[in-house]
Amino acid sequence: MACLAPEVLKRLVYGRDAVAVTEINLSNCAALPWAEQAKVAFDDAEQGDA
Template identity: 50%
Template sequence: MSVAPTTIRVIIPLAIRKRNGRPKIVPPSDMAPETGGVDPHILKAIAKAWSWRRKLESGAVATMSDIAEAEGVTPPYVGRMLKLAYLAPAVLEKLLIARIAPTVSVKDLALAADLPWAEQARAVFADKENGID
């Protein structure tokens, strides 16, 4: 008569990748939702920015301070992240539809929103457009 082992060993291959300058453990691609290389934090930040923009435009909230209080963040953070709702359509298309990863952090992506639309793609995807990956 054989006895079943009491310990089960599960092996999941993980990789360590740098995201926004920090090491991050990422699961295999078949286990993680497909973001096409775009950091999920960037996608979430863009979605949040558009939600905040709609709330401001509809009158659901009166100020960025109202949003900050409701979200538990600071008004300067809301102001910085709200800029993501004003990225150029070409940049949003590359991020959200083509799923091309930016070469900058979320913070730098928000700063790029201050640039003219014609310059934003070059600032956000600089290395990708020059063939450097």
């Protein structure tokens, strides 16, 4: 969690996203630049719900 972008943490803490984000999504995006993390973490989760 320490490697995640502030935007990702904010979206997780405030829970304003209706989609479920898995630990796998978060661990996969932790190595990415902060600018890309939210897109990867939350877009992957949204696609899994469709």
